[in-house]
Amino acid sequence: MLLQIEFESDIPIYLQIKNQIIRGIATGSLRLGEDLPSVRQLASDIGINFHTVNKVYTQLRQEGWVVVHRKSGVMINPELKVEKNTDYIASLEDSLSNITAEAFLRGVTKEAFFHIVEKHYAGYIKEGRE
Amino acid sequence: MLLQIEFESDIPIYLQIKNQIIRGIATGSLRLGEDLPSVRQLASDIGINFHTVNKVYTQLRQEGWVVVHRKSGVMINPELKVEKNTDYIASLEDSLSNITAEAFLRGVTKEAFFHIVEKHYAGYIKEGRE
Amino acid sequence: MLLQIEFESDIPIYLQIKNQIIRGIATGSLRLGEDLPSVRQLASDIGINFHTVNKVYTQLRQEGWVVVHRKSGVMINPELKVEKNTDYIASLEDSLSNITAEAFLRGVTKEAFFHIVEKHYAGYIKEGRE
Amino acid sequence: MLLQIEFESDIPIYLQIKNQIIRGIATGSLRLGEDLPSVRQLASDIGINFHTVNKVYTQLRQEGWVVVHRKSGVMINPELKVEKNTDYIASLEDSLSNITAEAFLRGVTKEAFFHIVEKHYAGYIKEGRE
DNA sequence: GTGGTCTAGACCACG
DNA sequence: GTGGTCTAGACCACA
Numbered sequence: 001m002l003l004q005i006e007f008e009s010d011i012p013i014y015l016q017i018k019n020q021i022i023r024g025i026a027t028g029s030l031r032l033g034e035d036l037p038s039v040r041q042l043a044s045d046i047g048i049n050f051h052t053v054n055k056v057y058t059q060l061r062q063e064g065w066v067v068v069h070r071k072s073g074v075m076i077n078p079e080l081k082v083e084k085n086t087d088y089i090a091s092l093e094d095s096l097s098n099i100t101a102e103a104f105l106r107g108v109t110k111e112a113f114f115h116i117v118e119k120h121y122a123g124y125i126k127e128g129r130e
Numbered sequence: 131m132l133l134q135i136e137f138e139s140d141i142p143i144y145l146q147i148k149n150q151i152i153r154g155i156a157t158g159s160l161r162l163g164e165d166l167p168s169v170r171q172l173a174s175d176i177g178i179n180f181h182t183v184n185k186v187y188t189q190l191r192q193e194g195w196v197v198v199h200r201k202s203g204v205m206i207n208p209e210l211k212v213e214k215n216t217d218y219i220a221s222l223e224d225s226l227s228n229i230t231a232e233a234f235l236r237g238v239t240k241e242a243f244f245h246i247v248e249k250h251y252a253g254y255i256k257e258g259r260e
Numbered sequence: 261m262l263l264q265i266e267f268e269s270d271i272p273i274y275l276q277i278k279n280q281i282i283r284g285i286a287t288g289s290l291r292l293g294e295d296l297p298s299v300r301q302l303a304s305d306i307g308i309n310f311h312t313v314n315k316v317y318t319q320l321r322q323e324g325w326v327v328v329h330r331k332s333g334v335m336i337n338p339e340l341k342v343e344k345n346t347d348y349i350a351s352l353e354d355s356l357s358n359i360t361a362e363a364f365l366r367g368v369t370k371e372a373f374f375h376i377v378e379k380h381y382a383g384y385i386k387e388g389r390e
Numbered sequence: 391m392l393l394q395i396e397f398e399s400d401i402p403i404y405l406q407i408k409n410q411i412i413r414g415i416a417t418g419s420l421r422l423g424e425d426l427p428s429v430r431q432l433a434s435d436i437g438i439n440f441h442t443v444n445k446v447y448t449q450l451r452q453e454g455w456v457v458v459h460r461k462s463g464v465m466i467n468p469e470l471k472v473e474k475n476t477d478y479i480a481s482l483e484d485s486l487s488n489i490t491a492e493a494f495l496r497g498v499t500k501e502a503f504f505h506i507v508e509k510h511y512a513g514y515i516k517e518g519r520e
Numbered sequence: 521g522t523g524g525t526c527t528a529g530a531c532c533a534c535g
Numbered sequence: 536g537t538g539g540t541c542t543a544g545a546c547c548a549c550a
Binding site: 019022023025026027034038053080083088093096097098099100101102103104105106107108110113114116117118120121124128 | 139149152153155156157210212213214218222223225227228229230231232233234235236237242243244246247248250251254257
């Protein structure tokens with residue numbers, strides 16, 4: 001999997017990496033159980049500080065996306081089952097509340113919005129992860 | 131219009147205000163041409179510094195949501211017509227890319243996602259709002 | 261002469277009026293010796309505070325564009341001869357320095373710039389003002 | 391690049407800085423991709439508050455003149471391509487409308503005006519500036 | 521009264 | 536180290 005970082009973006013680098021990894025899991029370009037590069041390896045590949053990668057892996061582990069295995073290697077959680085808890089639903093509602101309001105006011109119809117969402121969902125695959 | 135600020139949130143106060151104002155325009159609780167409180171008034175109401183409100187109003191003005199009618203203060207742009215330019219579409223695509231991926235992995239089906247979006251869109255009213 | 265004020269402009273109202281009067285003199289829509297409306301009359305016409313108009317007239321008088329005649333009426337200076345002093349030249353240089361730099365960077369060629377200037381100059385008339 | 395600030399000017403400090411930076415880009419004394427001092431560094435150099443510099447950089451970024459390369463600070467946009475949109479043309483027309491009218495009335499001939507403009511344009515260099 | 525500018529100092533997020 | 540956010544208080548321009 002190849003990560004694309006935009007250093008001039010207003011989105012923090014650690015978030016760009018984290019988002020791309022989660023998207024990678026959803027689209028299947030990262031498979032459950034697949035190893036991720038070591039912290040120093042990935043940092044060196046991208047050309048960033050290894051503390052930044054560390055932050056990503058730490059958050060991903062805390063949220064259950066990855067697990068640490070032998071000698072501090074990291075892999076996508078083979079038994080991935082992140083929660084759809086109330087906190088998440090609340091934050092999703094909040095995000096969509098803001099996003100849809102602006103989209104509506106900017107002339108993005110509900111149908112156009114649906115179309116974008118559908119396009120993305122079409123790219124996600126259900127792996128053998130019961 | 132009543133603003134609800136969470137001071138412990140990790141979302142900056144100025145962004146919370148900005149988002150709520152944009153949502154207010156979409157839902158019609160703020161009508162086109164309606165006056166907003168003065169920076170100092172709103173700051174005092176919420177209990178924050180007026181510079182924070184000033185930042186909100188400045189950004190809203192630069193993006194075309196409000197106009198400052200010299201002296202009489204700030205009002206919702208009566209001829210609101212913010213653009214659906216390529217930059218915005220790109221950012222919308224990017225946001226939805228991340229949001230849908232995580233939603234999918236957390237078990238939010240496309241239908242459930244649609245349902246949330248639809249619920250919000252149902253609350254938005256067309257410009258012809260008297 | 262009809263004044264057009266934009267209350268939402270970032271240019272102060274008094275400056276908009278002042279500029280339009282000076283442009284009016286240059287284009288001939290205001291003739292030398294022509295009477296201007298009284299402070300209260302103009303303020304009432306435009307729908308602004310008469311202090312604002314007062315400020316305009318005061319500045320115009322100080323700079324020599326208008327003269328006060330009988331019972332505080334104001335008219336365009338019949339012997340208009342504003343100075344091309346070094347201060348003015350310096351300020352003109354400074355303005356054009358900024359304006360041309362941005363124009364250049366935004367892709368306005370020297371020829372296009374000349375064209376705009378020429379268009380405006382073509383609208384100015386030399387009155388009998390020796 | 392050396393900034394020259396006049397503290398007694400009626401032009402706000404932040405605007406003086408902003409104008410000089412844009413002129414610097416046009417004249418080539420600031421090259422595309424060149425780093426600008428940090429907000430605190432520049433503020434300290436000039437002897438002003440860092441918030442004032444921050445305001446300059448924020449506006450320059452919003453208008454596309456500079457980019458903030460995360461962590462390494464602010465640099466002149468290496469792919470500078472600010473737009474010549476209708477809004478800008480309108481504001482340019484308006485500025486020149488006022489400036490040429492006053493210049494004409496103060497005895498600055500069209501030729502003299504052209505001469506000033508030409509002098510400035512002669513100092514600007516094309517993008518291919520290594 | 522309004523918003524705009526500037527100063528001063530604090531804390532945080534990021535890398 | 537960098538920029539971003541927030542607070543606090545001052546003065547000014549405008550209407």
